[in-house]
Amino acid sequence: MTAIRPTVAIAYHSGYGHTAVIAEAVARGAVAGGAEVVSIAVDTITDEQWAQLDAADAVVFGSPTYMGTASGAFHVFAEASSKRWFTDAWLDKVAAGFTNSASKSGDKAGTLGFFQTLAAQHGMNWVNLGLKPGWNSTTATENDLNRLGFFNGAAASSPSDAGAEAVHKADIATAEHLGERVAKHTAVVLAGRAALAG
Numbered sequence: 001m002t003a004i005r006p007t008v009a010i011a012y013h014s015g016y017g018h019t020a021v022i023a024e025a026v027a028r029g030a031v032a033g034g035a036e037v038v039s040i041a042v043d044t045i046t047d048e049q050w051a052q053l054d055a056a057d058a059v060v061f062g063s064p065t066y067m068g069t070a071s072g073a074f075h076v077f078a079e080a081s082s083k084r085w086f087t088d089a090w091l092d093k094v095a096a097g098f099t100n101s102a103s104k105s106g107d108k109a110g111t112l113g114f115f116q117t118l119a120a121q122h123g124m125n126w127v128n129l130g131l132k133p134g135w136n137s138t139t140a141t142e143n144d145l146n147r148l149g150f151f152n153g154a155a156a157s158s159p160s161d162a163g164a165e166a167v168h169k170a171d172i173a174t175a176e177h178l179g180e181r182v183a184k185h186t187a188v189v190l191a192g193r194a195a196l197a198g
């Protein structure tokens, strides 16, 4: 059987570089999971990149959490995606999401929830993180995968007074896990569609 190589697009914004590190980790994980990856900074998105999103099998949304939700730049992109909503251009694509903020909680749930709603409005199928929470018992440590205990996407906490080099290794590993999971799940979806069509 020919190996299925899904295309995973990562549509993200990063104001100061921290979320970009997480986006790179998601990309590495997706490649490890067998996908071809396209990374798109949504604040500078071009017509060609919109076309790449339309052609992708999966789209992973990523943004810093600003004021408890995705950044303004990401919201501009989300509103612009309404053009795709009218034509069902993203219907049945796989979707997932990640966010990064300074505080451990930092109201990141607001951002991941927004991504889930955006995906649902487009009729996309959400892939969750698929990891048990880490760092929540006396024997656990901050180096655990999913150390911040989110289920619906990958979350990262980066110190507000440090640069992108300070993004936590555990958050990077958690993001790699999400990318790999999305790639593998998307391959299953594509294989299922091909089998049903055949």
Ligand SMILES: Cc1cc2nc3c(=O)[nH]c(=O)nc-3n(C[C@H](O)[C@H](O)[C@H](O)COP(=O)(O)O)c2cc1C
Binding pocket: 013, 014, 015, 016, 017, 018, 019, 020, 064, 065, 066, 067, 068, 069, 100, 101, 102, 103, 104, 105, 106, 107, 158, 159, 160
């Ligand atoms: C306008 C603004 C709003 C912010 N709001 C939050 C917030 O709600 N929760 C939080 O934990 N951090 C908040 N932060 C901190 C950023 O999330 C944090 O610095 C993050 O690492 C920035 O990611 P970036 O470098 O990809 O832009 C805010 C930062 C800015 C500039």
